Amino acid sequence: MPTTRRVGIFIFPEVEVLDFCGPFEVFSVAGRQIVPGAFEVCLIAPAPGAVAARNGLSVNPHFSFADAPPLDLLLIPGGWGTRALVNDAATIDWIAERAAAAELVLSVCTGALLLAKARLLNGQAATTHHGALDLLRSLAPDTEVRENTRYVDNGRIITSAGIAAGIDMSLHVVGRLLGVEAARATAEFMEYPYFES
Secondary structure, eight states: OOOOEEEEEEOOTTOOHHHHHHHHHHHHHIIIIISTTSEEEEEEESSSSOEEOGGGOEEOOSEETTTOOOOSEEEEOOSTTHHHHTTOHHHHHHHHHHHHHOSEEEEETTHHHHHHHTTOSTTSEEOOOGGGHHHHHHHOTTSEEOOSOSEEEOSSEEEEOSTTHHHHHHHHHHHHHHOHHHHHHHHHHHTOOOOOO
């Protein structure tokens, strides 16, 4: 039986749907169909109750900030809601606190803006949605912002470009933690192309 890693995905109003659903699917498939017990995936919101994601999708989180369990992987997705959250001290503090205890910290799209505000990208390389590269540069002047790449792996901090790139990053993480064959099998189950890094 493999070690179970808990993947906590932060959701918030106006979170981009595929930013969190893509990684949710990757880690869920890998931890249920491919290597049973490898991952337990949960959604975490600032407060209890349904969250209105981008385009009106209503999502029920498993936990709130107050009752979320310890996390092995912390994933911060993006979306228009990140623009307000970069100035929300409670959110930034929660991300910084949870990131300090996590094995890996991941972001998708403009989730990188929140990592930047939590000072997690200082001295790192990072990417984000192509439309937010300059915004990331302004928030993280000590970060090497990379364009035209699907994801950037710094070791413990991994960021991806926009929306669907979060699936590529998540498959990369599955490959790092469980092996390339597990990542390839996960992608095959999802009928998604897998490119080894």
